[in-house]
């Protein structure tokens with residue numbers, strides 16, 4: 001068992017003068033070092049959508065993407081502006097993370113480590129400046145598992161980050177692959193969560209045209225990542241591993257019937273999973289970035305309100321959608337469930353004292 005020095009919980013403090021409402025923690029919010037983004041664009045020709053290269057996308061989409069990323073970058077640079085917008089949305093704290101692209105899985109491990117470390121330092125500095133508004137999670141170069149473990153330890157022990165964010169696929173390696181087990185073992189030992197966040201999809205040639213790399217394919221990435229954890233035996237081998245899947249876990253929690261039937265009818269396809277896929281769903285944690293209140297009700301029923309926590313994907317779509325209001329205005333959820341999703345579950349997972 002790895003020993004860690006005890007971490008002081010971040011202190012959640014309601015905004016002065018705010019309306020009486022439950023405390024709200026946003027677990028899905030990004031902050032990226034501009035230098036890292038510039039390096040990725042210039043070295044790998046990748047845009048904000050990770051796997052989507054500028055060569056496979058129309059000129060109009062490149063222009064729109066640039067405009068979108070300018071908006072995003074302004075809110076990542078200008079923290080007072082960000083805080084004003086969070087106040088207006090009724091969000092008290094954010095768990096800030098880099099984009100999963102910061103680990104540069106396409107590059108060699110040393111480069112990935114350098115870029116991840118840059119972003120992790122920025123996250124830690126931002127938290128240090130605003131400890132009552134932010135806690136942070138780091139990122140790591142998953143293409144080199146030894147370096148990933150090293151940076152994970154630095155994030156937790158030295159930077160007081162509360163976990164890590166990683167991509168859903170590591171340049172040809174699925175997350176359940178034995179090569180990465182050392183990393184899951186260390187996460188479990190450190191007792192911190194891992195946030196799984198796709199960085200586009202592997203087939204831009206079919207998905208670039210209508211933004212489908214984001215709308216259609218990222219939920220598929222999440223379903224694939226969860227499936228890899230299940231079938232490769234990661235969830236059985238590491239019973240205390242804490243995996244937070246973004247976008248409500250993608251398709252899998254909403255379309256598990258076929259996976260379960262495959263498990264029952266075709267035993268040779270079970271891999272190392274000791275149970276049918278849906279039996280593992282309550283072991284995962286989920287954010288609420290899926291914009292559909294019927295799905296929210298369904299997810300609560302399927303996995304229980306202890307596993308779900310509010311997310312926004314800030315600054316993305318912050319002008320179009322308020323992730324806190326999405327929970328507080330949900331018609332069929334009890335007040336107790338709303339409070340769990342709005343802050344209590346996140347406080348428990350990320351060590352925030354309410």
Ligand SMILES: [Zn+2]
Nearest residue numbers: 028030197313
């Ligand atoms: Zn995101």
